[in-house]
Amino acid sequence: MRKLLNTLYITHQEAYLSLDGENIVMLLDGKEAARLPLSNIESVVCMNYPGCSPALMGKCAEERIGLCFISPGGRFLARVTGQVKGNVFLRKQQMETFSDPERQTELIQNLITAKLKNTRNLLMRSRRDYPQTDTGGKLSRCIDLLEENQKKLLQEKEPEALRGIEGQSAKAYFDVFDSLFTQQKEDFSLSGRTKRPPLDLTNAMLSFLYTICTNDIASALECVGLDPYIGLFHTLRPGRASLACDIMEEFRALVERLVLTMVNLKIVQKSDFDKQVSGAVWLNDDGRKKVITAWQNKKNECVKHPFTKEKAPIGLFPYVQANLLAKYIRGEIETYPNLVWG
Structure with a gap:
């Protein structure tokens, strides 16, 4: 059973997320504002307009890290999922x-x-x-x-x-x-x-x-x-x-x-x-x-x-x-x- 406690919430509406090796990187105006190891993250909830890089979305799908996009008002937009591996x-x-x-x-x-x-x-x-x-x-x-x-x-x-x-x-x-x-x-x-x-x-x-x-x-x-x-x-x-x-x-x-x-x-x-x-x-x-x-x-x-x-x-x-x-x-x-x- 995996823990559902390490959720990363991106609330800055102008943030852009990218992948650097095994790290998730948040960029503001093209400059790095924060980074975290993907190994510490269970899921990511994005409320930002620029979104994420395709490389990061692919990595999250591969590692089965939940990646969800919702509007700033809380309306569900989309979830990124990888290949179905369930029973x-x-x-x-x-x-x-x-x-x-x-x-x-x-x-x-x-x-x-x-x-x-x-x-x-x-x-x-x-x-x-x-x-x-x-x-x-x-x-x-x-x-x-x-x-x-x-x-x-x-x-x-x-x-x-x-x-x-x-x-x-x-x-x-x-x-x-x-x-x-x-x-x-x-x-x-x-x-x-x-x-x-x-x-x-x-x-x-x-x-x-x-x-x-x-x-x-x-x-x-x-x-x-x-x-x-x-x-x-x-x-x-x-x-x-x-x-x-x-x-x-x-x-x-x-x-x-x-x-x-x-x-x-x-x-x-x-x-x-x-x-x-x-x-x-x-x-x-x-x-x-x-x-x-x-x-x-x-x-x-x-x-x-x-x-x-x-x-x-x-x-x-x-x-x-x-x-x-x-x-x-x-x-x-x-x-x-x-x-x-x-």
């Missing part, structure tokens, strides 16, 4: 499993159940720690709805009906999400989820972190031999890592809790964002650095995994879930153990 038999089993209606339904129910449990746990924790957030009983009503929808999931068999329950739950959740802010409430108000592009500060942070976390999950899936583009809950779409998006449902509450912490502790503020003429809101350079630092610190936290019962850095949890999914597909375990955060 072809596992990928064949993956397609067969995801094509089986009964097993597909079981997995979708499993993933959505984890998402609703994690969401409900987040709301219950906020209500317990900050009773004032439950003004008029909004949080309590949402908590009850999520509990009821968990029961409905077990009664439905059609994927579209399951997606409908998930959609209703997500809307109810984001309708109350901004009441969880105890500081900077005016600046970080949220009227609903907006994605492409994000139209407020909160959505900008959520989209940015969702993209980074999904990329980590896609890399983990590839490393255990699964195809991250063949999913089951998210429909197939060219260029979208659908399976990574599926597993991301288990990690969303982790991202959302981090966003709440950064806002309520005033780690990020309104000055860390830029509003575009189009109305889109992006994290600026300082804001991205703050969010990335907080995310890396979160990944380094050691907690007990609910299934393995072993302590591990949160940054390795995508690997754990990818391995468990592979074991389920191979028939080594009867049920995929979803990830529920305490």
